[in-house]
Amino acid sequence: MSDGDVVIEQRPGPAPTERLGRLRRLVRPRRRWCLGTKLVVTASVAWLLFVLCHLLASGRTSLWAPIELIPPPLFLLVPALLLVVAPLARPVRWRIIPLLVLTALLGAGRSGVNYATLWYEPRPPAGTPSPWPPGTPSSGTRTRAPASTRTCATCTPTSTC
Template sequence: MNVPLKPVRAPNRPSRERPRATRLVIGAAVAWALLVALGQLLSGRWWLWLLPDLMPPPAFVAVPLVLSALACAVTRGRTRRWLLPALSVLLVAGAGRAGLHWGALLPGGGPGPAPAHALKVFSWNTLYWDTTDDPDAFHRHLRSKDADVYLLQEHLAWEDGKHKEIDRLARLRAEFPGYHLVARGELVTLSRHPVVAAPPVGPGRAPEGSASWRERFEWNKVLRTDVDVAGTVVSFYNVHVPVQLDIERSWFSPAFYGVVRDTDPVRKEHFAALLSDARANPHPLLISGDFNTTPAMGDLKGLREAFRDTLPASSSFLPGTWGVGGLPLWRLDWTFTDEDLRVHRYALASAAGLSDHKGQELVVSPAD
């Protein structure tokens, strides 16, 4: 009698793919943990860390979430039990550096209604003023904001790889009759209310009588304007902190890193001068502009501790003001106030194709 033979089963062999994938996820988690830890230690302290700090801040949330999903897919047993909690710690550690407005996800809790005497403020990096745009469209965009105070940066041009002086102030005065205008270096402030003082801040304290435009441009990165608002003096700080790198240079050239190294102390000097002046200022104040600094960078630590970020008055979960390819993943533009100035609205406005920075629109009023 023929007895059918049972098929011989191949011995079970452990999958090689899963251990390899597990090692990759663990390696990526360790590398990310090291990056986060070094950022906490070195950001704002070592000039070279300005470069890792350029990554999109939402990555501090996105990377742990992606690694957690991969860990669920490829890990098992003991490995998963310790890896997922570790990634959760990294997620919590990075949430504050991601620049996301978590309060926007909660219903209610917004700022109170603005009183009749509230001020409309518009702060914007214009990207070389109107030199790369239709001047009529540029000024129409400004007038459409109908702001009481305008804080404008980059009143200059970019020619032959260098910043060049321009003078568009006569056109600006004609477009905004009745406004008071203060200009210094590349910074321009317009106010419907009388300007009572414009004291220099930081390196801008150097005598300007015989200074060249290049020197005034480099000295004046903070323009303070004290404005009389119905008997209350409010100080507006118009800010443009120097960018930390030269994108015209190759990352493989020593000159590229030389620019980063030399710019770092200049940035710190302007930050320190701004913080010192604002802390000593007895008036209600608003600090706004392009800080060329993301939420992940330690450079803003002093300002964020001493003054209030206006973001809680916004409804935007991802408050990016600058981006690549139309995706605003970086918040480089900020506004801060003290406790004597209430913020009723904070919104990011489209630049209508006139700049690579979004504008900042605010409604504020002096506290009672």
């Protein structure tokens, strides 16, 4: 067989510059981060690493003891402040916000906030008058049904349980 038997068809394709133009329309060029974006990203990642190190090293080594002297509310205040400025870091704001929420959730247990007090109302001490009328569910006292309506398996309607 000779090479004369093979037919090679040359198709005119797009020019290399035309391909490059189509590719540039699909891919946005990356811009350099401004100083504010760099600061937000650096502070967010640094605080996440600090919280992780605190969770891992706190109470396990004496080298971490001086660092444990930071005020506990900072574990919530720093991510909250970074969340406020995170929208200003436009190129990465949707990646930084979940990172800061994760950091706040990890540090919430160390923040010193007693979350039970947000939903718990303690009973008044014994002897203080209740603002509710006696017998209501909020007054803390239960009313017994009349003896004639109370019945159980071992009692008769006239006996008291």
